[in-house]
Amino acid sequence: MVKPALDGGPAELIEKLQRAPRIACTIFMFVYSGIVIYAAAEPFAEGLLKSANSLGIEEFLLVQWLAPLASEAPEFIVAILFTLRLNPGAGIGTLISSKVNQWTLLVGAIPIAYSWSSGSFGALLLDARQIEELFLTSAQSLFAVMVIVNLSFSVWEALVLFLLFATQVFIPGTEARYIYACFYIVLAVGIFSFCPSNRRAFLGLFKSLFKKHSA
Numbered sequence: 001m002v003k004p005a006l007d008g009g010p011a012e013l014i015e016k017l018q019r020a021p022r023i024a025c026t027i028f029m030f031v032y033s034g035i036v037i038y039a040a041a042e043p044f045a046e047g048l049l050k051s052a053n054s055l056g057i058e059e060f061l062l063v064q065w066l067a068p069l070a071s072e073a074p075e076f077i078v079a080i081l082f083t084l085r086l087n088p089g090a091g092i093g094t095l096i097s098s099k100v101n102q103w104t105l106l107v108g109a110i111p112i113a114y115s116w117s118s119g120s121f122g123a124l125l126l127d128a129r130q131i132e133e134l135f136l137t138s139a140q141s142l143f144a145v146m147v148i149v150n151l152s153f154s155v156w157e158a159l160v161l162f163l164l165f166a167t168q169v170f171i172p173g174t175e176a177r178y179i180y181a182c183f184y185i186v187l188a189v190g191i192f193s194f195c196p197s198n199r200r201a202f203l204g205l206f207k208s209l210f211k212k213h214s215a
Helices: 010-015 019-055 059-084 088-118 128-148 155-169 174-194 196-214
Strands: none
Touching: 010 019, 019 059, 059 088, 088 128, 128 155, 128 174, 128 196, 155 174, 174 196
């Protein structure tokens, strides 16, 4: 088993410990972090809503942009540090891992938490705004997958992603969200149709998936 090179800091100190203390230290940090997050989650959410009301900003907009910025800042920092150390693959891998976690564990946990708090199992009803945002985010994710599926991420592709993301902030409204979502889908279909390497890589994902299930 190949161990990653550690350049100082807490990770290196923990790595130097014996096996039992190292496992105990890792478990302690995991449990402690969970307790801190649990204790801070509700005050943080309530504080966001109160801040939106006091500043005259739409609650949905503030929660949508500020909460992810605060919660995902560590991942951004780690990805940037990997990139600055000339290891961009690990950086983009960190962000992809985070996105997979968000769209599986976190999204799946929301209805469970809702049912738990309500005291009975039931569907989590979405309003029109939430449906729009979910559709937009799904379309954006589809485009991002088509961009990086060939394990290559050019400057132009990064600029397109950034410009689309940045401009949609300043063009609110239901029609704008649906237009942007459809544009993301059109771009994804365009990449699939006119970029052979991306198309082969995308189809290869499904082939490998079916092979694993049939094996």
